[in-house]
Amino acid sequence: MTGPTRTDRLPVPPGKSGCPINLTVELLGDRWSLVVLRDLMFGGHRRFRGLLGNSVEGIASNVLASRLAKLVEAGLLTRHDDPSHRQKIEYRLTEAAIQLVPVMTELGAWGSRWLPASRELSIRAELLARGGPELGERFMDELRAVHLEGRPQPADGVLAELTLAYERAAAGGE
Amino acid sequence: MTGPTRTDRLPVPPGKSGCPINLTVELLGDRWSLVVLRDLMFGGHRRFRGLLGNSVEGIASNVLASRLAKLVEAGLLTRHDDPSHRQKIEYRLTEAAIQLVPVMTELGAWGSRWLPASRELSIRAELLARGGPELGERFMDELRAVHLEGRPQPADGVLAELTLAYERAAAGGE
């Protein structure tokens, strides 16, 4: 149930180039879009303040606001009010965003191979890459359960495994 | 023979974040870097004028110049003088850039699924994605032969197959 049919395609206004790589770069090729999506996928944060403060890189609030708006408009995120707290807004990944998991996996694998990534953070990326498409599918199913169906984050899921491995490395390696 | 060892790592000046995804986005997450690499991989162009004029999107010459310089400095491209023509300069992919093939594959697959990519150009992306890691490895070996060892572009290689499929689609579909 992962392959979209024709009607699943997002209604994006036509650019000049029909090249799929170029279109993806036009949409996500900036300093922050993929970082925001990364934090929504792996960081567990789903609200403005969480995304603002807890990322390692320190995005500015105006940039975060504009990126969230752009990603919502592009159909990669949805906004959800929290009924218990009128001001709290949750951003959830859509199916299109969840299907970016393989892209993230490859980006992470490449970066951990060729760029000076920290060992702890590389471990998550390498685990995910080594797990192959099967692990990716499991992770995507987990994201679907949480972001599309609103289920709680499972304590024994893929993300928990990755985080555990990261924390073990951070504790043991430093 | 594709996994780099420790000494293969590029000497990139340390940023603030050790996250492999963020580092990759910092390096390649702009409007043009991946497009230039795409044209070097799939377009067959290896010189300034070819990259300037033959891409669908129309990059400006100053931006192309600065991207090429950045990619050379980052270790993703190398410059080669043409002995027969002192002004002609060939840009060739390095091993690090060649290993971006899986990233390109996933970006193309995602874009062709979720963005309004043209059918002809999507066909190449989908063929490459459907070929799985085996086709990716074949393509990377082909790129190694051409860009690292200086061999001529094989007429029966992966790129030729993809281009043929694209041309068939362009001719038959329009």
Place this chain on the structure above:
DNA sequence: TGAATCCGATTGCAACCGGCAACCGGTTGC
């Protein structure tokens, strides 16, 4: 010898984007 052409860029200019810090109105818990 000279002119046309091609080569990899560079320059000047305007628009835009990102980083920074201060601030906003509304909501919640105490």
Place this chain on the structure above:
DNA sequence: GCAACCGGTTGCCGGTTGCAATCGGATTCA
């Protein structure tokens, strides 16, 4: 009532980007 917290907004500024014109050198051709 009040401090803390919520998702943002505003203004400022420097760097980056897009765009068009142009550059000096190298090659080709007559």
